[in-house]
Amino acid sequence: MSDVAQLDGSDPLAAKRDEFTLPEAVIYLDGNSLGCLPRNVAARMAEVVSAEWGQSLIRGWNDHSWIDMPTRVGDRIGKLIGAASGSVVAADSTSVNLIKALSAGLEMRPSRKVILSDTGNFPADLYMAQGLIRGLDQGHELRLVEPKDVEAAIDDSVAVMMLTEVDYRSGRIHDMKSLTAKAHDVGAIAQWDLCHSAGAMEIDLTTAKADFAIGCSYKYLNGGPGAPAFIYVRPDHLSHVEPFLSGWMGHEAPFKFDLDYRPAPGTTRMTVGTPPILGLSALDAALDVWDDVSMRDVRAKSMALGDLFIAEVEARCAPYGLTLASPRDAKARGSQVSFHCPEGYAMMQALISQGVIGDFREPDVIRFGFTPLYVSYADVEKAAATLERVLKEKLWDTPSFKTRSKVT
Numbered sequence: 001m002s003d004v005a006q007l008d009g010s011d012p013l014a015a016k017r018d019e020f021t022l023p024e025a026v027i028y029l030d031g032n033s034l035g036c037l038p039r040n041v042a043a044r045m046a047e048v049v050s051a052e053w054g055q056s057l058i059r060g061w062n063d064h065s066w067i068d069m070p071t072r073v074g075d076r077i078g079k080l081i082g083a084a085s086g087s088v089v090a091a092d093s094t095s096v097n098l099i100k101a102l103s104a105g106l107e108m109r110p111s112r113k114v115i116l117s118d119t120g121n122f123p124a125d126l127y128m129a130q131g132l133i134r135g136l137d138q139g140h141e142l143r144l145v146e147p148k149d150v151e152a153a154i155d156d157s158v159a160v161m162m163l164t165e166v167d168y169r170s171g172r173i174h175d176m177k178s179l180t181a182k183a184h185d186v187g188a189i190a191q192w193d194l195c196h197s198a199g200a201m202e203i204d205l206t207t208a209k210a211d212f213a214i215g216c217s218y219k220y221l222n223g224g225p226g227a228p229a230f231i232y233v234r235p236d237h238l239s240h241v242e243p244f245l246s247g248w249m250g251h252e253a254p255f256k257f258d259l260d261y262r263p264a265p266g267t268t269r270m271t272v273g274t275p276p277i278l279g280l281s282a283l284d285a286a287l288d289v290w291d292d293v294s295m296r297d298v299r300a301k302s303m304a305l306g307d308l309f310i311a312e313v314e315a316r317c318a319p320y321g322l323t324l325a326s327p328r329d330a331k332a333r334g335s336q337v338s339f340h341c342p343e344g345y346a347m348m349q350a351l352i353s354q355g356v357i358g359d360f361r362e363p364d365v366i367r368f369g370f371t372p373l374y375v376s377y378a379d380v381e382k383a384a385a386t387l388e389r390v391l392k393e394k395l396w397d398t399p400s401f402k403t404r405s406k407v408t
């Protein structure tokens with residue numbers, strides 16, 4: 001038996017692959033951007049559409065407890081990120097949830113004006129902070145430092161330290177626990193974006209004492225394109241968060257139709273408008289695959305898949321100018337591996353045409369996500385061999401692969 005066959009043979013998560021619908025002849029290394037379709041989602045969606053929406057109509061809000069889906073689904077996500085029951089709600093997008101968390105954090109530190117983040121953060125998060133600063137018009141400043149300099153930049157001018165745990169480009173991990181402790185030492189609020197870590201690694205928001213966390217559920221949580229995101233508020237903060245986005249679904253009594261806003265108790269106050277029941281239903285069904293999964297097994301396999309990929313790619317592709325853009329040490333790396341690659345965009349298009357799907361990130365990064373529930377060791381070896389062939393045979397060197405699509 002080959003080494004990879006042996007690894008797959010003793011993989012405790014191997015059977016999970018059958019719980020997903022995977023396209024034929026595709027090795028999917030982009031579950032960090034859009035997770036695969038869990039098999040049970042299609043049937044659940046058909047039922048929700050035909051039986052619940054089609055037959056129950058408006059009665060569904062009560063009869064099928066649609067109204068409680070944001071907190072119910074939020075609790076299921078909470079279990080995967082070390083959050084107490086009642087501290088996570090599924091709602092809106094990560095971008096919108098960032099505004100909710102950041103505005104609440106800034107309000108908790110009214111005399112401070114600095115939001116500390118880093119240049120490796122996902123730009124969407126920075127854009128939202130910039131917009132909030134403009135809207136609040138209270139003289140806040142978004143202070144960006146290099147990721148390695150974050151710790152040294154935490155001082156008592158910082159109102160909110162706003163970080164993403166796993167860097168979208170390189171996969172580098174920020175140490176949530178120690179940076180949160182450092183922020184708290186100087187009286188700052190710690191806000192974490194878990195987009196590239198939820199469902200990929202062990203997260204313990206409770207032990208880390210994070211104040212706020214946000215994240216999306218269409219990446220490692222497989223909730224489907226544009227699935228509702230989540231927001232966590234540390235339980236002891238909840239009662240004094242006065243939501244900036246004071247929506248009626250977050251009102252204490254939405255159906256009293258009072259003229260004044262009063263926040264609901266609990267995380268419900270972090271919701272804004274009518275919840276998207278179809279999206280929440282797909283996500284709810286998608287979360288079933290985690291019921292019997294140990295996040296420790298997921299993380300162990302994810303590190304092993306990444307290590308194998310690095311070893312295979314470096315052994316096969318070094319002559320073609322690829323250099324590792326991710327931490328070599330698996331413990332410092334999320335569930336993805338990136339390489340700097342000349343002609344990276346065209347390279348990735350050629351690779352996709354050969355059935356290996358990863359993605360490209362500016363300026364020259366080809367990125368591969370490893371989702372232990374449905375990626376095997378054999379996939380990883382085959383993907384590296386395909387990459388080698390694309391480079392050796394210069395399959396990328398055609399005009400059609402060099403034209404950028406709208407989504408990269």
Ligand SMILES: *Cc1c(COP(=O)(O)O)cnc(C)c1O
Nearest residue numbers: 093094095122124164193195216
């Ligand atoms: C994927 C991702 C987002 C996406 O936010 P949306 O509102 O869902 O578009 C935001 N932040 C980070 C860090 C991400 O990785």
